[in-house]
Amino acid sequence: MWGGRYSVSGKSQKYTEAPIKILLAKPAIDGHDRGIFVLAKAFRDAGMDVIYAGLLPTPEEVVDTAINEDVDVIALSLLNGAHMTAFRNVMEILKKRGVNDIAVVGGGIIPDEDKPALERMGITGNFGPGTPLNIIIDHIKARAREIRKLRENEY
Amino acid sequence: MDNFWDIKAREIMQSFTEDKNYEKWKETVLNPWNKKTGYKDKTMENSSAMPVKELYTAGDLPRDASERIGYPGEYPFTRGIYPNMYRGRNWTMRMFSGFGTPDDTNKRLKYLIENGETGLSIAFDMPTLYGYDCDSSRAEGEVGKCGVNVSSLYDMERIFDGIDLSKVSTSMTINAPAAILTAMYFVLAEKKGIPLEKISGTVQADILKEYIAQKEWMYPPETHLRLIRDMLVYSTEHVPKWNYISVSGYHIREAGSSAVQELAFTLADGFYYIEMGINAGLKVDDFAPRTSFFFNSSINFFEEIAKFRAARRIWATVLKEKYHAKNPKSMALKFHTQTSGYTLTWQQPLNNIVRTTIEAMAAVLGGTQSLHTNSYDEAWALPTDDAVKVALRTQQIIAEETGITDVIDPLGGSYYLERLTCEMEIEAYKYFSEIEKMGGILEAVKSGYLQKEIADTSYKKQLKIERGDDIIVGVNKYVDRDEKPINTLKITDVAEKGQINSLENVKKNRDQSKVSRSLEELHKAMEDDRINLMPYIMECVRNYCTLEEISNVGREIFGEWKEPKIY
Numbered sequence A: 001m002w003g004g005r006y007s008v009s010g011k012s013q014k015y016t017e018a019p020i021k022i023l024l025a026k027p028a029i030d031g032h033d034r035g036i037f038v039l040a041k042a043f044r045d046a047g048m049d050v051i052y053a054g055l056l057p058t059p060e061e062v063v064d065t066a067i068n069e070d071v072d073v074i075a076l077s078l079l080n081g082a083h084m085t086a087f088r089n090v091m092e093i094l095k096k097r098g099v100n101d102i103a104v105v106g107g108g109i110i111p112d113e114d115k116p117a118l119e120r121m122g123i124t125g126n127f128g129p130g131t132p133l134n135i136i137i138d139h140i141k142a143r144a145r146e147i148r149k150l151r152e153n154e155y
Numbered sequence B: 001m002d003n004f005w006d007i008k009a010r011e012i013m014q015s016f017t018e019d020k021n022y023e024k025w026k027e028t029v030l031n032p033w034n035k036k037t038g039y040k041d042k043t044m045e046n047s048s049a050m051p052v053k054e055l056y057t058a059g060d061l062p063r064d065a066s067e068r069i070g071y072p073g074e075y076p077f078t079r080g081i082y083p084n085m086y087r088g089r090n091w092t093m094r095m096f097s098g099f100g101t102p103d104d105t106n107k108r109l110k111y112l113i114e115n116g117e118t119g120l121s122i123a124f125d126m127p128t129l130y131g132y133d134c135d136s137s138r139a140e141g142e143v144g145k146c147g148v149n150v151s152s153l154y155d156m157e158r159i160f161d162g163i164d165l166s167k168v169s170t171s172m173t174i175n176a177p178a179a180i181l182t183a184m185y186f187v188l189a190e191k192k193g194i195p196l197e198k199i200s201g202t203v204q205a206d207i208l209k210e211y212i213a214q215k216e217w218m219y220p221p222e223t224h225l226r227l228i229r230d231m232l233v234y235s236t237e238h239v240p241k242w243n244y245i246s247v248s249g250y251h252i253r254e255a256g257s258s259a260v261q262e263l264a265f266t267l268a269d270g271f272y273y274i275e276m277g278i279n280a281g282l283k284v285d286d287f288a289p290r291t292s293f294f295f296n297s298s299i300n301f302f303e304e305i306a307k308f309r310a311a312r313r314i315w316a317t318v319l320k321e322k323y324h325a326k327n328p329k330s331m332a333l334k335f336h337t338q339t340s341g342y343t344l345t346w347q348q349p350l351n352n353i354v355r356t357t358i359e360a361m362a363a364v365l366g367g368t369q370s371l372h373t374n375s376y377d378e379a380w381a382l383p384t385d386d387a388v389k390v391a392l393r394t395q396q397i398i399a400e401e402t403g404i405t406d407v408i409d410p411l412g413g414s415y416y417l418e419r420l421t422c423e424m425e426i427e428a429y430k431y432f433s434e435i436e437k438m439g440g441i442l443e444a445v446k447s448g449y450l451q452k453e454i455a456d457t458s459y460k461k462q463l464k465i466e467r468g469d470d471i472i473v474g475v476n477k478y479v480d481r482d483e484k485p486i487n488t489l490k491i492t493d494v495a496e497k498g499q500i501n502s503l504e505n506v507k508k509n510r511d512q513s514k515v516s517r518s519l520e521e522l523h524k525a526m527e528d529d530r531i532n533l534m535p536y537i538m539e540c541v542r543n544y545c546t547l548e549e550i551s552n553v554g555r556e557i558f559g560e561w562k563e564p565k566i567y
Helices: A012-017 A034-045 A059-069 A083-096 A112-121 A133-154 B004-014 B020-037 B065-069 B102-114 B153-159 B178-191 B207-214 B221-238 B250-254 B259-279 B284-290 B301-321 B351-365 B385-400 B415-437 B441-447 B449-467 B494-509 B512-526 B534-542 B547-558
Strands: A021-025 A049-052 A073-078 A103-108 A123-127 B092-097 B119-123 B169-173 B200-203 B245-248 B291-297 B334-339 B370-372
Touching (some): A021 A034, A034 A049, A034 A073, A034 A133, A073 A083, A083 A103, A103 A133, A123 A133, A133 B449, B102 B119, B102 B153, B102 B385, B153 B178, B153 B494, B169 B178, B178 B200, B178 B221, B178 B534, B207 B221, B207 B259, B207 B441, B221 B245, B221 B259, B221 B441, B245 B250, B259 B291, B259 B301, B259 B415, B259 B441, B284 B291, B291 B301, B291 B351, B301 B351, B301 B415, B334 B351, B351 B370, B351 B385, B512 B534, B512 B547
Parallel strands (some): A021 A049, A021 A073, A073 A103, A103 A123, B092 B119, B245 B291, B291 B334, B334 B370
């Protein structure tokens, strides 16, 4: 099966065609999961392989799952105002573990003024409420393409 | 075999008549007109996927309409639970508030009281809602962000500093740690020298709804339900003006349900709590009058009003016929309403004032007992003083300027509204029947059935918006290209640091031996299901045990909870 980076051996063409594997996570204590279920269904309908980290994972647990499941993209979402702490923690743990080939995108109630700082951490998108699903999906596809290109060069 | 619910649904369905004149009008007047004007009629439906006709007539009323609608203040309470409704007294204007430190929140509460608010309603932050202290690693970045932080009795003392608990009624939106926060409020009254018989208010404490929708829990359902039982029994005996529960549809709706799902799942939860009280040995009329409800008021105007009226009629019918209540107060469903947060848009936020106004009118026309109106900036952050004032003024304008409150239930008898009320009832009874066949509400929750129903409805709604079938002004129609940012309330990390320091002080200054002893006693009591835990929790609170220390006793014994996979 395609989708695992370690299963790729000179067949990068097919690898890039495999479904995008994405982990959806709310890396803090926040029970507002309406949006994440809508996204899960929409991403699945768009042909992605979707994993949901469940409620209340710690940033460590999010990173563990992403690595174990070998995902292309982590999609972080928070509506509780703690994104600057929780998202940063996820990025720092990824960095500490030397992971640089998983794309991270964000969304939720994220004020415009926080977006540049999140971008600098490497979290792109940072979509607010009312963003059409296709814009989010296109962004994820673009990020996943970048990541897969990066991995092709690595392996 | 038909169950109670199937029988009730059939009764209503069989009460509908036919209006031959309506068919004739369609054939001879409407259809030719549409043809002539080139109008192509389309099927329309409301949020609950019920078809909506172009016109409602006398034929849409049930045959026994006058009994089903009844009079205000009497069974089946369709037209309101009080005989004179708002002619006698307006609903309580109760703005949901809380942010930052207890001192910040104390200031906001006093600001609202000065501006004419008539009841208090406290919003707690995420760590508090999940039973963690402000210094927990789980709380990092979240202290005071979505509500006020409360880690010990000391924080409660500061929130209510200078506020007379014997004069205001307080509503607390807290669920998983509800017993602990309730204990804090009771102990606070005790410390201020106010007898428990004199304090009034409501604690949400609706844990079933948490598993269904809001997802803020600490333990497995059974443990939380036991704590609610203990609160119910304790307040029945000691705090007669305390509503031990506010059965909440609000969050079910916000999580994506339709109006009918909100109605059905909330009432099904309510029936469970009634059975819990009866199983705990109480008589239904001893506690049912203090069961209160909390509904959402969303944007589909008539659907919302019908939902409130249907809720009252179902509750009255079921309490009387299934649980054999004798006291009309047990049958009268009283409820708080909040306008819908989900309908607020981040785009063109001033439009939210209009949405909130319409939703507030639906709540008032639906006969609510208290109301929170959302502030226009809440799709961005917690509200600023200015925004919350407009939201409160919205209620005051409806109450004082519009004349809506001059007449009791002014929409009663509307062909459309009465028909829709009946249809809502039927659909709710169908869900009750379905839930009963699954083994009851607790089983339905554990299996993820209700959660799946809600997520499906929510996804369908989103796809409708994406396709442009559902219009959201400013989002998928009449979009502004260059929107200007608005002022928002910022909660800095200063609140977190301040709370952590204050908690350290509390821990330094308390009697450690009393702390350990009361926690140990709570531990012992928790292991025996027959013991009422409220006095034990109150003793912990008195000794300034923290929220997390008390919560952890249950976590040690009962473990944590993982939700069923629902997608």
